[in-house]
Amino acid sequence: MKAEVKELPQDIMELQMGPSHPATHGTIKFNLKLDGERVVDCDTEVGYLHRGFDKSSEQGTWTQVIPYTDRLNYVSPLINNVGYALAVERLLGVETTPRCQFIRVVASEISRITDHLTCCGMAASELGAITAGFYMIEAREMLMRIVEALTGARLTVTYVRIGGLKHDLPEGFAAQVKDAFEKTRRLLADVEKLLSHNRIFIDRMSNVGVISKETAVSYGLTGPVLRSTGVNYDVRKLQPYLVYDQMDFTVPLGSHGDNYDRFIVRVEEIEQSMRIVEQALEKMPTGPISIEDPRIVLPDKEKVYNSIEGLMHHFKIIMEGVHVPPGEVYQAVEGGNGELGFYLVSDGGGRPYRVRVRPPCFIAMGAFREMIRGYTVADIVPTFGMINMIGGECDR
Amino acid sequence: MADEIPQLEAIRRILGDAVLDAHTARGEDVIVIRRDGLVESFKRLKEDPALAFDFLSDLTAVDYFGKKEPRFEVVYHLLSLGSGRRVRVKVPVGESSPEVDSLVSLWRAADWMEREVWDMFGIRFRGHPDLRRILLYEEFRGYPLRKDYPVNQRQPLVPERALKGTFVDMRSNNKLAQLKQQLEKQKLAGADSKRG
Amino acid sequence: MIVDLAIVAVKAFLVLFMVLNLAGILGWVERKGSALIQDRIGANRASIFGFAGMGLVNTLIADPIKMLTKEDFIPAHGDRLMHTLAPCLALFPALVTFAVIPFGDVLVVGGREINLQVANLNIGILYIFAMASLSVYGIVIGAWASNNKFSLLGGVRGAAQMVSYEIAMGLSVIGIVIVYGTLEPQAMVRAQGELFWGWLPAWGVVRQPLAFLLFFTAAVAETKRLPFDAPEGESEIVAGYHVEYSGGKFLMFFAGEFAEVVTAAGLVTTLFFGGWQVPYLLRDGFYFPWGSVVSLAPLTVTILQVAAFTVKVLFFCWLQIILRWTLPRFRYDQIMRLGWKMLLPAALVNLFLTAAWIVVRRPV
Numbered sequence: 028m029k030a031e032v033k034e035l036p037q038d039i040m041e042l043q044m045g046p047s048h049p050a051t052h053g054t055i056k057f058n059l060k061l062d063g064e065r066v067v068d069c070d071t072e073v074g075y076l077h078r079g080f081d082k083s084s085e086q087g088t089w090t091q092v093i094p095y096t097d098r099l100n101y102v103s104p105l106i107n108n109v110g111y112a113l114a115v116e117r118l119l120g121v122e123t124t125p126r127c128q129f130i131r132v133v134a135s136e137i138s139r140i141t142d143h144l145t146c147c148g149m150a151a152s153e154l155g156a157i158t159a160g161f162y163m164i165e166a167r168e169m170l171m172r173i174v175e176a177l178t179g180a181r182l183t184v185t186y187v188r189i190g191g192l193k194h195d196l197p198e199g200f201a202a203q204v205k206d207a208f209e210k211t212r213r214l215l216a217d218v219e220k221l222l223s224h225n226r227i228f229i230d231r232m233s234n235v236g237v238i239s240k241e242t243a244v245s246y247g248l249t250g251p252v253l254r255s256t257g258v259n260y261d262v263r264k265l266q267p268y269l270v271y272d273q274m275d276f277t278v279p280l281g282s283h284g285d286n287y288d289r290f291i292v293r294v295e296e297i298e299q300s301m302r303i304v305e306q307a308l309e310k311m312p313t314g315p316i317s318i319e320d321p322r323i324v325l326p327d328k329e330k331v332y333n334s335i336e337g338l339m340h341h342f343k344i345i346m347e348g349v350h351v352p353p354g355e356v357y358q359a360v361e362g363g364n365g366e367l368g369f370y371l372v373s374d375g376g377g378r379p380y381r382v383r384v385r386p387p388c389f390i391a392m393g394a395f396r397e398m399i400r401g402y403t404v405a406d407i408v409p410t411f412g413m414i415n416m417i418g419g420e421c422d423r
Numbered sequence: 424m425a426d427e428i429p430q431l432e433a434i435r436r437i438l439g440d441a442v443l444d445a446h447t448a449r450g451e452d453v454i455v456i457r458r459d460g461l462v463e464s465f466k467r468l469k470e471d472p473a474l475a476f477d478f479l480s481d482l483t484a485v486d487y488f489g490k491k492e493p494r495f496e497v498v499y500h501l502l503s504l505g506s507g508r509r510v511r512v513k514v515p516v517g518e519s520s521p522e523v524d525s526l527v528s529l530w531r532a533a534d535w536m537e538r539e540v541w542d543m544f545g546i547r548f549r550g551h552p553d554l555r556r557i558l559l560y561e562e563f564r565g566y567p568l569r570k571d572y573p574v575n576q577r578q579p580l581v582p583e584r585a586l587k588g589t590f591v592d593m594r595s596n597n598k599l600a601q602l603k604q605q606l607e608k609q610k611l612a613g614a615d616s617k618r619g
Numbered sequence: 620m621i622v623d624l625a626i627v628a629v630k631a632f633l634v635l636f637m638v639l640n641l642a643g644i645l646g647w648v649e650r651k652g653s654a655l656i657q658d659r660i661g662a663n664r665a666s667i668f669g670f671a672g673m674g675l676v677n678t679l680i681a682d683p684i685k686m687l688t689k690e691d692f693i694p695a696h697g698d699r700l701m702h703t704l705a706p707c708l709a710l711f712p713a714l715v716t717f718a719v720i721p722f723g724d725v726l727v728v729g730g731r732e733i734n735l736q737v738a739n740l741n742i743g744i745l746y747i748f749a750m751a752s753l754s755v756y757g758i759v760i761g762a763w764a765s766n767n768k769f770s771l772l773g774g775v776r777g778a779a780q781m782v783s784y785e786i787a788m789g790l791s792v793i794g795i796v797i798v799y800g801t802l803e804p805q806a807m808v809r810a811q812g813e814l815f816w817g818w819l820p821a822w823g824v825v826r827q828p829l830a831f832l833l834f835f836t837a838a839v840a841e842t843k844r845l846p847f848d849a850p851e852g853e854s855e856i857v858a859g860y861h862v863e864y865s866g867g868k869f870l871m872f873f874a875g876e877f878a879e880v881v882t883a884a885g886l887v888t889t890l891f892f893g894g895w896q897v898p899y900l901l902r903d904g905f906y907f908p909w910g911s912v913v914s915l916a917p918l919t920v921t922i923l924q925v926a927a928f929t930v931k932v933l934f935f936c937w938l939q940i941i942l943r944w945t946l947p948r949f950r951y952d953q954i955m956r957l958g959w960k961m962l963l964p965a966a967l968v969n970l971f972l973t974a975a976w977i978v979v980r981r982p983v
Contacts, residue, residue, distance in 0.1 A: 042768050050854045064772070064951060074558035081543070081568055117449055153854040155845050155948030161657040221945070227846060228947045244504065247479050247532025258504065260478075265507040356449050357481070357500050357511060368481050370498065374490065385481040385500075393535035404772065405855045405950045422558055 039067055042404075046075050050153060050408045053418030055392070057407065064403040069396045073389065073421055080423035084382035088348025089115055090189055092382060097183045099384060100420040102145050103138035103363040105174070107420075108187035113268060114358035114369035115189045118351050119323060126314045127191050128269045132307045134177065134186060135269075135360070136300040137204075140211070141170045142363030142415070143251075143293040143300075150290065150412030151222055154231055159221040166214040169207035176203060189349055190324045191317020201308045208301050215297065223291065232287035236398040236410035239284060246394035249387050250365025251296065252414060255281035255288035262361040273310070274303045289413040323349050348377025364388045364415050388414060389421040430508060433473050438464050443515075453511045461514060461524045468501060468512070469529055476501035476510060479526065482536035484516075484544045488570035493517035495546060499526075516546060525551040543568035622731070630737045631718070638717050640679070642877035645936055647678040652937070653944045686873075689866035694766050697863065701764035706864065706871035709757025712750040713878035719743035720885045721805045723895045723925045724902070727917065735895070735925065736805055743804040744796060747886065748789055751841060755781045757875070758843075758850065758860045765863035773859020776951050777850030781841060783958040788837035790966035791830040794973040795890055798826050808894030812901075818908035820898045823891035829969045831891045833962055838883040840954070842876060845943035849951045884935030892931050895924035 042059045045051035054075035060068040080099065084092045096107040109131045116123060123131075144167040152160025171181050176197050178186040186193050222228045238248070240256045253260055261278045263271040279295035281288030317324045321340040330337030353375040359368040365387030372381035391414045398410050431445045431452050441464045444455040456464050468476045481500040488494055495516040502509050516523055525548035526533040537548040538557040545566035548554055556563060560580055565572050647662065654661025662678055693702050723735030740746050755778055762774020796802060799810045813821040824831045840847040851859040861872045888894055899905050900923060904914040915923070949957065 040768065042772075049857060074560075077558040079567060082572075082574055086574055120449070151947070155848065155854075156946070157653070158657050158944050159947075161659065165658060222947070225947065227949055227953075230953055231947060231950055242531070244478055245531045247530060247536075260504055265504075266509075354448055355453075355511075357451065357509070359480070366480065368500065370481060370483060370500070372485055381485045383481070383483045383485075383498075389539075390532055390535065393532065397531075403950065403952065405849070405852065408855050 037062075044404075044407065046072075050411060052149065053416050053421065055411075055416060055418070055421070059404070059407075061404065064405070066399050066402055066404065066407070069399050069407075071392055071395050073392060076418035076422035078423065080384065081382055084379055086378070088377050089351055089379055090344070090349060092379060093187065093189075094183065094185045096384075097185055098419050099386070099423065100142070100362060100364070100367070100388075100417045101182055102415075102417055103135075103142035104182065104184045105134040105138040105178070105186060106142075106360060106362045106367060108184065109135050109269075110358060110360040110362070110367050110369050112187045112189055113360065114356055114371050115349070115351065117356045117358055118354060118371055118373055119189070119349070120352070121190060121318055121320065121323065123191055123318055124315050125270075125312045126195075127316045127318075129307050129311045130192060130196060130316065131187065132269050132271065132274070133204075133304050133311075134174075136304045136307070137170055137173055137177075139300045139361075139363050140297050141167050141174070143297050144170070144211075146363070146412070146415035147218075147290055147293050150286075150409055151218075151228075153408045153412055154228065156222055156225070156228060159218050162214045162218050162221070166211040169210055173200075173203055173207055176200065188317065188324065190320060191315075195316050196311075204304060204308060208305070211297075211301070215294065219294075223294070229287060231405075232290055232409055232413075233283070233285050235286045235402055235406045236289075236413065237283065237285045238394065238398050242397060243284065243394070246397065247390045248365065248394055249390070250362065251289050251292045252391055252394075253365065254278065255292050256284035257282050260366075262359050262366055266359065268358070268360060270307070271303075274306050276300075276303050286409045286413045293413075350375070350377055351379075359385070362387055364391065364417070364420075384420075384423060386420045386423060388416045389423075392416055392421060430474075430510070434468070434510070437467050437471050437474065451509065451511055453513065455513045455515065458514050458516060458523055462526065462528065465499075465512070465526055465529055468510070475503045475505060476508075478502040478504050479530035479532045479536075480509070482526070482533055482540065484540045484546055484568075486544060486568065486570045495521060495544060497523055497540065497546060521546040522549055523547075524549050525554075527551055542566070545569065626731075626733055627737065630733075630735075634717050634722070634737050635714060638714060638878055638881050639874065641881045641932075641936070642874050643679045643682065645877045645880060645940070646682060646873070648937070649940050649943075650678070652940050656941070656944045683870060686870040687867050691867060692863065692865040694863045697766040698764040701760050702863075703868070705757050705761030705764060706868040706875070707757070708760060709754060710871045710875035710878065712754040712757075713875050713882050716747055716750045716882045717885060719746050719804050720882075720889050721808055721894055722928045723921050724809075726921045734805065735921070739805055740803070742802045744792060744802045748785065748792075751788075752781075752785055754841075754875075754879070757872075761864070761872075762860035765860070767863050769856045769858075770860050770862050772856045773850045773852070773862070776852075776856075777843060777860055780843070780847065780850060780951075780954055780958070783955060784837040784840040784847075784962070787833055787958055787962035787966050788841065790963065790970055791827075791833035791837065792890065794827050794830045794966075794969050795823055797970075797973050797977055798823075804889050804894070808889060808896060811893040812896045814899075814908070820893060820896065822893040822896070827891070827969070827973070829965065830973075831887070833966050833969065834890065835887055837958075837962060838887060839939060839942065840958070842879040842883055842939070844876065844880065844939065846946040846949055847954055848948055849954055852948065880936055880939050881932065884932045884939065887935050888928065888931040892935075894931075895928040897923055897927045900924070 040061045042061055044059055045056035046054045056072040058070040059066055080095055084095055093108055096111045097104040099107045144163045148160040148163030175181050178184040240258055243253050243256045257280050259278060259280055264278055276299045279292045281292050325344055326337040326340050331341045351373040353373050355372045357368055357370045359366050367387055368385030370383040371379060374380040399407055434454055435442050435445055441457050441460055442454055446453055468474050480502045484495055484497045486495055493515045497514045497516055499512040514523055525537055537551055540546050541554050542556040542559055543566055562580060650662040693699055718737040719740050721736035726733045726735055758777040759774045762770040799807045801807060811822050815821050843850050864872060899907050906912055
């Protein structure tokens with residue numbers, strides 16, 4: 028009998044990873060084509076968290092958009108608040124008070140730290156280094172307490188107002204920040220011992236998800252993902268907003284454009300952000316936290332109850348919204364994941380005509396296919412983790 | 424950003440009659456360019472050494488329904504990474520043929536952003552390699568960010584369950600719930616008439 | 620005759636009881652230990668009549684009850700028979716391996732010699748490897764019968780990993796076998812009671828330090844726990860070969876994993892850390908190198924020996940738990956590279972050196 032030679036089938040296996048999968052936090056789906064463990068192609072499906080941010084924003088007044096911005100990048104909602112408020116203020120042609128600007132910087136940077144800590148911690152724990160992940164989450168918890176003390180909420184902060192802030196810094200804020208930073212630095216030192224010099228971790232992260240400088244720019248990547256390739260683009264340095272030009276900080280840059288560089292860039296940025304917060308708290312001027320314009324900022328409750336003008340201003344702002352002169356503006360701020368842009372169009376009424384967010388992680392996810400092609404299934408986890416896709420921002 | 428007017432002048436000079444309008448508003452340079460030869464214009468903006476807008480920062484559209492003619496504007500935000508100069512490029516697109524050329528050949532970032540604009544505004548991008556809906560599902564009908572798309576319209580992929588109890592929001596356009604309520608009312612009316 | 624059978628039955632029951640309970644306890648230790656490492660409180664909700672203080676006992680009871688009362692899910696188009704068989708195949712080898720591990724010296728009761736070991740096989744080491752290689756089947760069959768691509772990936776990874784590490788494991792043990800000149804675990808442990816230069820216990824780790832490292836690494840890899848948990852890889856392939864398992868069958872996989880931890884600890888103890896040997900403790904008491912002698916009753920000696928074995932096993936279990944909560948996960952190809960390109964050559968070198976040393980020392 029002739030022996031029948033059977034070829035092993037070498038078909039491409041299709042695997043649908045997500046939308047509900049431990050690695051796809053934020054709800055996303057990868058339609059993978061696998062050759063064994065190797066990713067031949069990856070079609071990324073987003074939109075599972077689409078809630079119609081743009082359309083909803085067109086329904087309410089300019090002020091009513093602020094709570095929606097909390098839910099964009101819900102890991103660092105304060106930066107979204109600040110970005111939106113800055114854009115509206117530029118449309119109005121006003122500038123906030125110095126104290127407000129400093130507080131906004133403090134709030135943004137604390138948010139950035141929580142964002143990076145969450146990203147790095149989750150990426151580490153997904154790689155199995157759960158302990159290091161928990162250390163970072165513990166550090167984040169300290170900062171979340173600060174955010175809570177500052178805004179009254181952990182997630183849905185809605186702290187920034189057009190033309191100012193909801194309220195001033197709480198008492199003993201600087202001391203609380205100092206204490207939290209001390210603990211954070213100690214925890215980060217532990218994490219560095221556990222991770223940054225761990226051979227297994229380095230092997231898993233380095234030379235994975237590599238993207239070149241030119242490709243990264245072409246894909247419109249921003250933030251730590253772009254800076255890991257060595258492109259020096261940070262909105263805070265290139266087009267300083269608020270009082271970032273008065274702060275002394277450096278922008279950490281990578282060189283390989285791989286996951287390890289992204290991790291290190293983020294960890295370094297945490298330190299830089301802590302430096303900015305310390306400087307800002309040191310230089311913090313006194314004075315009002317909001318501009319004195321009753322057409323933009325709600326009057327004090329005292330005035331509302333005791334004077335007819337105050338009541339009228341209050342009524343006008345609540346019912347009609349802040350009247351923003353017609354025009355359009357694009358305001359970019361440096362979000363946790365990169366350039367967070369707000370493109371606002373006003374038709375002169377109390378409601379926004381168009382609110383567009385440039386979501387940094389949506390654009391980064393566009394480059395995911397390029398980053399993961401040719402690597403293995405297991406590499407999806409750190410690569411996706413270091414992009415730090417936040418469902419609320421990506422899908423809006 | 425010190426040389427704002429020279430930047431616009433340089434753009435005018437380089438793009439020639441492709442520029443329909445150029446002005447500065449709130450410190451931002453805005454140019455409006457012709458839809459025809461769009462890729463060529465962007466290529467010049469990107470590759471000319473005097474401009475060097477090498478980074479496509481954002482790509483979106485605005486629907487000026489009933490306010491402006493032509494109805495749509497596709498809005499591009501370009502950035503020069505070296506100098507930090509920005510420019511906003513607007514391309515008017517009419518309602519009859521909502522089509523522009525795709526920029527995927529210049530910036531890969533345009534891929535997803537153009538898909539989003541197609542998804543939300545129904546503006547087609549000629550030459551896009553894979554123009555599918557991105558945030559919404561393929562079965563979705565209409566383009567939600569157009570101003571004539573009603574904000575409370577619902578088209579669920581899976582039929583919605585009828586709500587019961589305290590939290591029934593009658594304002595929502597929950598077709599299925601309304602249908603069921605109607606049926607129940609009819610049933611009740613039928614029972615009543617039988618009894619009567 | 621009947622008494623002999625009864626003794627074996629009692630020993631088998633005792634060992635099974637100990638291993639399974641230790642597996643349960645490790646489940647709790649892992650939760651509490653990880654919490655300790657990570658500055659958390661850890662499991663504190665299992666309570667009997669509102670009394671949560673006895674966390675250990677409660678968790679021991681609560682865990683199985685929870686799992687056994689859950690739905691037993693078999694995926695559509697999965698193979699029912701194989702799906703049921705797989706967890707049994709995964710748990711069985713881990714439990715029976717312990718049969719040849721001696722937990723004490725010979726105990727003499729009423730003139731009857733009782734060997735504190737369930738089965739004194741003269742090819743014990745071979746038996747261990749035979750059983751260890753069986754556990755691959757549980758994984759592969761479970762993965763295949765689940766009709767799930769994530770499982771399949773996990774199964775393929777698991778099969779490759781276990782087969783690869785068995786080779787390194789086997790080769791590292793051959794060094795030990797050469798040194799002691801026996802395949803019988805009890806005889807090996809006895810041989811580790813000798814002293815070097817009159818004071819250093821001649822444990823396996825002293826004679827074969829490299830083999831210990833290799834064996835321990837391979838043993839951890841065989842348990843498929845964290846640095847080597849690519850077959851499960853919960854963040855990438857969800858839970859690998861046991862994605863589609865629930866309830867009692869999952870409990871069997873779960874218990875099997877911890878039983879493997881206990882078995883690995885037992886093997887390391889037996890082969891490299893003197894098994895039940897307590898340094899300087901002979902059959903009738905302590906003989907310290909500085910000359911003093913402490914006489915002890917035979918029963919006390921046996922109890923001390925069993926206690927020493929237990930402590931050593933617990934230490935290695937704890938070591939594995941610490942490892943699991945400290946290190947990140949390898950990638951599948953990195954596991955293969957470590958196994959074939961580092962452990963295997965190192966084991967071969969170790970084997971060659973040992974053999975050369977034996978030849979030089981004792982020319983035949």
